[in-house]
Amino acid sequence: MLIKPPRILPYGDSALLVDYEVEGYSEVANTQLHHAAKALRSDSVWQEIVPSYKSILCVFDLAKMTMDSATKKIKKTLSQTPKTPQFSGKIIEIPVVYGGKYGPDMAAIKKSSGLTQSQIIDTHSGQDYRVCMMGFIPGFCFLSEIPPALQHPRHPSPRANVPAGSVGIAGWQTGIYGLDSPGGWQIIGRTPLKLFDKTREDLFLMEAGDTLRFIPSSKAIF
Amino acid sequence: MIEVLNGGTRATIQDAGRPGYRHVGIPQSGAADKLSFALANWMVGNRWDAPAIECALGGLHLRFTEPTTIALAGAEMWAQINGLNVKNYTAMTVNKGDILTMSFVRDGCRAYVAISGGLKIPEFMGSASTYLPAEFGGYEGRALRTGDKLTASNRPREAPRKIPTGYTPRLSRHIVLRTRTAPEWELLSKPSQRHLFVSPFVATSATDRMGSRLRGDRIDSDNTLSMTSSPLLPGTLQLPPDGQPILILADGHCTGGYPRVLQVIRADLWLLGQIAPGSQVSFRRCFEGDSSEILAGRNSFYSGEHGGMIEGFAF
Numbered sequence: 001m002l003i004k005p006p007r008i009l010p011y012g013d014s015a016l017l018v019d020y021e022v023e024g025y026s027e028v029a030n031t032q033l034h035h036a037a038k039a040l041r042s043d044s045v046w047q048e049i050v051p052s053y054k055s056i057l058c059v060f061d062l063a064k065m066t067m068d069s070a071t072k073k074i075k076k077t078l079s080q081t082p083k084t085p086q087f088s089g090k091i092i093e094i095p096v097v098y099g100g101k102y103g104p105d106m107a108a109i110k111k112s113s114g115l116t117q118s119q120i121i122d123t124h125s126g127q128d129y130r131v132c133m134m135g136f137i138p139g140f141c142f143l144s145e146i147p148p149a150l151q152h153p154r155h156p157s158p159r160a161n162v163p164a165g166s167v168g169i170a171g172w173q174t175g176i177y178g179l180d181s182p183g184g185w186q187i188i189g190r191t192p193l194k195l196f197d198k199t200r201e202d203l204f205l206m207e208a209g210d211t212l213r214f215i216p217s218s219k220a221i222f
Numbered sequence: 223m224i225e226v227l228n229g230g231t232r233a234t235i236q237d238a239g240r241p242g243y244r245h246v247g248i249p250q251s252g253a254a255d256k257l258s259f260a261l262a263n264w265m266v267g268n269r270w271d272a273p274a275i276e277c278a279l280g281g282l283h284l285r286f287t288e289p290t291t292i293a294l295a296g297a298e299m300w301a302q303i304n305g306l307n308v309k310n311y312t313a314m315t316v317n318k319g320d321i322l323t324m325s326f327v328r329d330g331c332r333a334y335v336a337i338s339g340g341l342k343i344p345e346f347m348g349s350a351s352t353y354l355p356a357e358f359g360g361y362e363g364r365a366l367r368t369g370d371k372l373t374a375s376n377r378p379r380e381a382p383r384k385i386p387t388g389y390t391p392r393l394s395r396h397i398v399l400r401t402r403t404a405p406e407w408e409l410l411s412k413p414s415q416r417h418l419f420v421s422p423f424v425a426t427s428a429t430d431r432m433g434s435r436l437r438g439d440r441i442d443s444d445n446t447l448s449m450t451s452s453p454l455l456p457g458t459l460q461l462p463p464d465g466q467p468i469l470i471l472a473d474g475h476c477t478g479g480y481p482r483v484l485q486v487i488r489a490d491l492w493l494l495g496q497i498a499p500g501s502q503v504s505f506r507r508c509f510e511g512d513s514s515e516i517l518a519g520r521n522s523f524y525s526g527e528h529g530g531m532i533e534g535f536a537f
Contacts, residue, residue: 012485013402013513015455024450037245050244050453052477055405057244057453062488062517063536067510133451135247135477138356142451142477173451178247179356196247198346198358204246 002083003028006055008071014062016070018078020054024172025145028084029054030132034209036081045073051208052133053142089131089209094176094191095217096125096167102190109169109188113149123147124167124188125214129174131206139164139178139196139204143212146174158184165191165222167214192222223287224337226370230281230324232430235341235360235372238271240349244453244476251351251359254332254431254472254495257391257524258296260535262336265293265313267380270535272340273350275366277333278431279498280326282366284335286316290374291338291382297330297496298393311390313382330393331429331498339375353473355432386531389524393496396422399486400508400516404458406449406481414441418459418484418505423467427499431473434497440465451479457486457494459505469494469503489517489537 006020006029018036020029030053037051040058048059060070098121099106109120129143136142146169154170159182162168166177168185177183178195195205206212226233236259239252253259253276260270268274275282280299286292293313294301301308302323308314310333316322324333343350343360352360361370407415423438442465454460458470460480468480471494486494487508497503508516517537522528525535 009405010402010510011404011482012455012457013487013508013510013517015485017405017453019405041245047241048244048455050476052452053450055452057455059455061536062514063521066514133477134245135453136451136475138247140247181355196356198356198363203347208245 003032006033006078008074010067011057013067015057015059016067016074018056018058018074022054025053025132027130027144030130030144032081032083036078037208039077039081040074043073043077050135052135089211090206091128091211091213092206093213093215094193095215096189096191097217097219098124098189102166103188105169105186106188108186109150109152112152115149120150120188121216123150124174125216129212129214131208131210131212134204134206134208137177137179137181139194140175141178141195141206141212142173142175145172152186154184154186158182162187163190165193165195167191190222224372224374225285225287226366226368226372227283227285227321228281229365229367229370230277230283231279233275233277233282233366234352234354235273235343235350235366236276236352237273237350239351239472240347243347247476248347248356249353249473249476250456251353251431251473252349253334255296255330255334255492256495256537257492258332258495259334260524260532261311261385261389262293262295262334263340264532265295265383265385266291266336266338267383268336268338268340270532272336273343274334274336274341277324277335278331280324280333282324282335284322286320286322287318289315289317291315291379292322293336293382294333295336296333297498298328299333300325300328301333311385313384315382327498329395330496331501332495337374338379339377342373342375355473389531396502396504397493397497398504398506399493400490400506400513401459401484401486402508402510402513404482404485407483409481410461410483411442417441419507423503425497425499425501425503429497429499431471433471433474434469434503436467436469436503438466441467449479449481451477452482454478454482455485457491458482459484459486469497471495487513487516489513489520492537
């Protein structure tokens with residue numbers, strides 16, 4: 001499937017946003033933009049390259065580059081990015097204990113989906129997810145689309161503390177909290193894996209572009 | 223050695239920050255007011271980006287256990303050494319046993335205390351800056367508190383330097399930020415767009431190194447707009463559905479789900495660090511060519527070949 005070439009929008013005076021005009025989640029756009037982001041990051045003129053679901057933020061030093069030359073550089077990189085690139089990235093298995101005290105919002109999802117807890121677990125863990133973006137807090141991973149039955153809006157006002165490792169749902173997005181943090185996502189389970197660990201040599205368990213596979217566990221060591 | 227007698231409201235170790243990690247969710251952090259921080263280091267003869275103490279709102283008390291040179295810059299606090307007033311934006315020598323007290327802030331929000339040689343702080347991901355939400359960097363990843371002991375690198379002590387006339391930034395309680403538009407600007411109605419530039423806002427008590435929630439006349443945004451989580455930058459003004467904007471600061475989230483309407487120009491980003499709860503904040507429109515000229519002018523003023531004094535510094 002081919003998609004429209006992205007727009008390049010100014011973001012303040014020293015950043016540009018490469019914006020893919022897609023509705024909801026688009027696998028093609030996301031794969032394409034992660035390829036482009038990788039290519040852009042290899043050029044040291046960029047101070048930050050931040051890929052996300054449907055856009056890439058490119059920050060440059062206005063003292064060294066103009067908006068025009070930055071735009072040209074991005075266009076050139078985009079023109080060299082394959083239109084239908086092959087996906088590459090690690091596959092990471094994430095053990096998750098669903099429901100109970102680890103998934104305080106399981107009841108809400110049961111109610112809105114009309115499914116039983118085991119159906120919800122089967123649905124949520126029944127497909128692989130792309131890590132579309134990291135952010136919000138260190139280690140937080142934003143994943144690709146969840147099946148429609150499980151989609152659920154976030155809490156109207158955020159919880160004061162969501163424990164690290166919590167697996168949540170927000171609209172069509174699902175993700176895992178990297179640290180204890182306030183947050184508004186619907187929490188259905190928790191993984192004992194540390195997505196971000198400041199004492200570990202590999203600080204992060206994953207990077208954008210990787211694939212996650214949730215493995216339901218009855219008991220995990222927390 | 224420097225002993226912390228009182229950490230005050232919130233004092234952290236900061237340097238120039240750790241840029242380049244927003245894609246993994248780590249903001250650059252670093253001194254929220256980069257200019258005052260750089261001037262403080264310059265006055266004691268340090269590199270502009272040496273680790274220093276950033277004291278928000280006041281209350282920091284320090285005791286020096288050996289003679290050294292220190293400098294104060296940034297927010298206007300009532301600073302004293304052994305009970306005698308000392309001036310902001312000056313460097314001074316302190317003796318063994320001297321006690322520096324920073325009382326409550328009058329103008330601005332954050333004061334910087336630089337120590338000759340720079341503070342000796344282990345780096346995390348290339349920087350000594352404290353990032354409190356993830357508890358890393360700086361002094362054990364946390365704000366300074368009573369009993370903490372800091373050491374400066376033992377480089378020969380430099381004589382205090384005096385900032386030349388005209389180079390001291392003036393802080394006021396009304397902070398005016400020049401901006402360019404951000405990606406969702408076009409989604410605002412024309413009246414709302416105008417409104418953002420004419421209506422002053424007040425920073426609420428929800429103001430810290432991550433961001434500042436502003437209060438003012440409600441700005442109507444298109445409530446039907448649902449956004450996918452997208453990247454943010456320090457200096458981005460987000461507009462949630464309640465119409466009360468949020469300004470992102472140095473430690474702010476790297477992504478967010480509210481429309482991004484304005485972005486503070488690079489040359490004015492240092493001012494974000496001086497927004498205190500209760501400060502007035504206004505936004506102005508800056509034209510594209512002006513923004514790069516302002517930046518070039520400011521950079522050359524402070525670090526250019528002719529008269530610029532802070533080597534290597536850039537806004």
